[in-house]
Amino acid sequence: MHLFFQPDFSSISALTDDEAFHAAKVLRLREGETVQVTDGQGSWYDAQVRQSTPKRCDLQILKQTTYEPRPYSIEIALAPTKNIDRIEWFVEKATEMGMDKISFFYTKHSERRTIKLDRLQKIAVSAMKQSLQAYLPQLEEVGDFEKWLPKASEATAQKFIAHLPDDVLPPHLLKSALPKQNYLVLIGPEGDFTTKEIELTQQLGFQMAVLGNTRLRTETAALVACQTLHLVNIP
Amino acid sequence: MHLFFQPDFSSISALTDDEAFHAAKVLRLREGETVQVTDGQGSWYDAQVRQSTPKRCDLQILKQTTYEPRPYSIEIALAPTKNIDRIEWFVEKATEMGMDKISFFYTKHSERRTIKLDRLQKIAVSAMKQSLQAYLPQLEEVGDFEKWLPKASEATAQKFIAHLPDDVLPPHLLKSALPKQNYLVLIGPEGDFTTKEIELTQQLGFQMAVLGNTRLRTETAALVACQTLHLVNIP
Structure with missing residues (x-):
């Protein structure tokens, strides 16, 4: 499954900038396809494409997994x-x-x-x-x-x-x-x-x-x- | 000091091939200059140039140091x-x-x-x-x-x-x-x-x-x- 990085994903539920462009223009993702997103701060999402344009790919969160940071x-x-x-x-x-x-x-x-x-x-x-x-x-x-x-x-x-x-x-x-x-x-x-x-x-x-x-x-x-x-x- | 690799150095006391070429053509080593040589098998030499040509650089060994292999x-x-x-x-x-x-x-x-x-x-x-x-x-x-x-x-x-x-x-x-x-x-x-x-x-x-x-x-x-x-x- 395609994995994206979106640092502020919990607040916007969308891909922006390069990740949105990559989703729309390179991978040509369509409404209903599922992807994974990490925010690089411990959260990992399964999500479904709602609307994909080269500027913004709106996603619906299906599942959120939060990983504890290492104890060091x-x-x-x-x-x-x-x-x-x-x-x-x-x-x-x-x-x-x-x-x-x-x-x-x-x-x-x-x-x-x-x-x-x-x-x-x-x-x-x-x-x-x-x-x-x-x-x-x-x-x-x-x-x-x-x-x-x-x-x-x-x-x-x-x-x-x-x-x-x-x-x-x-x-x-x-x-x-x-x-x-x-x-x-x-x-x-x-x-x-x-x-x-x-x-x-x-x-x-x-x-x-x-x-x-x-x-x-x-x-x-x-x-x-x-x-x-x-x-x-x-x- | 310049360091050379010559696998059979203990028997020939000379640099050959690429190392001889490098010594003669790139570094332009002259008679009397000192260099270091390792044979890649635990020995390390200080040596002095006797004659340097692009095909062979004859060396006189001044000092040999032998390193024990690791215990693993x-x-x-x-x-x-x-x-x-x-x-x-x-x-x-x-x-x-x-x-x-x-x-x-x-x-x-x-x-x-x-x-x-x-x-x-x-x-x-x-x-x-x-x-x-x-x-x-x-x-x-x-x-x-x-x-x-x-x-x-x-x-x-x-x-x-x-x-x-x-x-x-x-x-x-x-x-x-x-x-x-x-x-x-x-x-x-x-x-x-x-x-x-x-x-x-x-x-x-x-x-x-x-x-x-x-x-x-x-x-x-x-x-x-x-x-x-x-x-x-x-x-």
Whole structure:
């Protein structure tokens, strides 16, 4: 059955914009056909087409299913890579695995200073549908790392930075993360964080964590962190 | 420092083929310069250029470091995806994380029946260098799934299949995998295994395992399996 994404579906019972166009022009849905809709916020609907135009597809809700959020949340914050393809696949894969928030910051060593959030958003929507999930991760461009970090660190329960200091190896993320927490993990740029940036994370209480025995690219490290935190929560 | 891959380096002390060409024509290495070489089988060399031509770059070994293999091994066997890009990134990411063997099989529902092993091999070499590892995963096209499986299953200690039966949910891979084993994990094609193929795995003693709470694409499932097995072995 065709699956659509409509964030405000509970209030409008219709598809709009791209989803309405896709329903009318590509799938040529007719009155009486049934479809599925997710609002990306935990609700999943079976619905029947009442009227389909390229601008708006009115639907009648047949059944609503609400999914509880996970008992933990994962936010990964990272510097976009020079080659944006790498970020795009991270967004796709992290959404498939389950992710609550992805934040993009810019550091002193960031090689890229802009991203197209719209495009990443579409990739996340597509991956959410593909993996049949009812929650869409929130994507945000948060700007300058040092300005953003103090605000970001206030709200979070367990805060990590994927960083290897020169002296003592910190514990593996699997060992230092506790189950059922809200996690925030910082992943550095390709040129790594500066000493000053690292110091700021330490002042704000971020724990250093190892992600494995090999040197990982930015986007691989981000995905490994996400998967590790899911596994911390396997009962 | 420049890092090269030369599988038979201990016997020839030289770079050949593409690596020799790259050294001479792209990097324009001169006599006396120092480089690093890995043989992909656990050895890592510091070496000095004696003579560099586009066909052969003779090196003098200054230092040899040998890395112990991990106390476990991971083989992931999967059906190549229709879109080969997805397999290419799996090979890259799995190599970064650490992988011993990737086997490609063809099943009844396989949408793709050929792969370019040479190209995947180059991706693995590049990822091995990028992540500064001394071991290169072995890549193999093993052909028909049902013919290959009985042979493959003989040699392996812990055998899993990522499959969800309709009735009872099997345990998560994190819970059923024991540390310090040789693992073989089967990942199905985009159209899933057939009932007959599943039955064969059960006759041969493969344990069904869950990889997470979401529906994962073939290549994502393969990567999640790899990462999960690494985490089983975190002391």
